[in-house]
Amino acid sequence: MSSTDSPRGPVDSSRIPRYAGPATFARLPRLDEVGSADVAVVGVPFDSGVSYRPGARFGGNAIREASRLLRPYNPAQDASPFALAQVADAGDIAANPFDIHEAVETVEAAADDLLATGARLMTLGGDHTIALPLLRSVAKKHGPVALLHFDAHLDTWDTYFGAEYTHGTPFRRAVEEGVLDTEALSHVGTRGPLYGKKDLTDDAKMGFGIVTSADVMRRGVDEIADQLRQRIGDRPLYISIDIDVLDPAHAPGTGTPEAGGLTSRELLEILRGLSSCHLVSADLVEVAPAYDHAEITSVAASHTAYELTTIMARQIAGGRSA
Numbered sequence: 375m376s377s378t379d380s381p382r383g384p385v386d387s388s389r390i391p392r393y394a395g396p397a398t399f400a401r402l403p404r405l406d407e408v409g410s411a412d413v414a415v416v417g418v419p420f421d422s423g424v425s426y427r428p429g430a431r432f433g434g435n436a437i438r439e440a441s442r443l444l445r446p447y448n449p450a451q452d453a454s455p456f457a458l459a460q461v462a463d464a465g466d467i468a469a470n471p472f473d474i475h476e477a478v479e480t481v482e483a484a485a486d487d488l489l490a491t492g493a494r495l496m497t498l499g500g501d502h503t504i505a506l507p508l509l510r511s512v513a514k515k516h517g518p519v520a521l522l523h524f525d526a527h528l529d530t531w532d533t534y535f536g537a538e539y540t541h542g543t544p545f546r547r548a549v550e551e552g553v554l555d556t557e558a559l560s561h562v563g564t565r566g567p568l569y570g571k572k573d574l575t576d577d578a579k580m581g582f583g584i585v586t587s588a589d590v591m592r593r594g595v596d597e598i599a600d601q602l603r604q605r606i607g608d609r610p611l612y613i614s615i616d617i618d619v620l621d622p623a624h625a626p627g628t629g630t631p632e633a634g635g636l637t638s639r640e641l642l643e644i645l646r647g648l649s650s651c652h653l654v655s656a657d658l659v660e661v662a663p664a665y666d667h668a669e670i671t672s673v674a675a676s677h678t679a680y681e682l683t684t685i686m687a688r689q690i691a692g693g694r695s696a
């Protein structure tokens with residue numbers, strides 16, 4: 375978007391029924407219709423890194439479908455994100471489903487290209503493997519970034535079946551590669567059985583702090599958001615959200631569900647509490663629509679991506695650099 379143009383927003387659902395036409399995120403224009411964007415919503419239909427149920431390759435398009443009902447004004451953040459910044463749907467990155475190493479390279483290169491245009495990324499997965507190339511790309515631009523990782527799982531395991539790139543291992547690789555600022559790493563919503571206590575000690579050695587889903591329930595969303603904000607400070611922040619951070623009642627459509635998770639209300643409120651953080655890009659992964667019911671999961675995901683997009687748009691409008 376050139377500085378003189380105002381952003382092109384979503385299709386007006388009071389004139390064209392919201393269920394008409396092909397789905398883009400929030401009925402926004404495609405990136406090729408607007409030339410460039412401040413926030414690029416991009417899909418990565420890739421799920422060859424999963425350890426249990428497959429199907430997250432269909433997540434991005436399910437979120438786009440569910441996002442038809444989003445409206446332009448976000449009262450929770452008192453902002454009209456699509457008027458504050460040009461947000462556009464950049465389509466999908468074509469990652470090779472039969473070669474994980476090649477797919478990881480493809481995602482990194484495509485993210486590099488989008489970031490080089492000055493856009494921030496709101497990536498719709500895909501499985502959690504894709505966080506690694508996205509973090510590599512973001513770190514090339516910003517240096518090591520703070521990470522807020524919302525997930526039932528740690529995803530700092532070493533390998534599965536000898537494979538280093540899987541959906542359970544991206545954040546260990548990211549720490550090893552130096553793309554994360556190890557002073558500001560937090561998991562939020564962690565719960566469920568582990569392979570052993572060593573999973574936790576290894577994770578702590580990498581620098582991660584853990585806010586369990588029980589912590590969120592006991593201490594409440596405001597206190598948790600305050601604590602996270604303090605840890606992040608002014609650092610460039612990347613937020614990675616695995617939809618399985620939500621309880622299976624709120625997100626049945628995912629590959630490795632664990633009981634006892636966050637409500638969608640808790641997740642959305644914690645994110646709103648982070649609106650002053652310097653959010654440089656974000657991903658939302660592990661939506662697997664084949665296990666969903668009545669779009670429960672993809673509706674929650676669409677609202678989650680909307681809050682993240684709103685945070686980025688407000689900062690862009692406030693003059694904060696990408």
Ligand SMILES: N=C(N)NCCCC(=O)O
Nearest residue numbers: 425502527529541542630
């Ligand atoms: N859903 C993600 N990203 N990871 C789960 C890996 C859990 C496991 O297979 O042990």
Ligand SMILES: [Zn+2]
Nearest residue numbers: 526527616618
């Ligand atoms: Zn997970």
Ligand SMILES: [Zn+2]
Nearest residue numbers: 502525529616
């Ligand atoms: Zn995960």
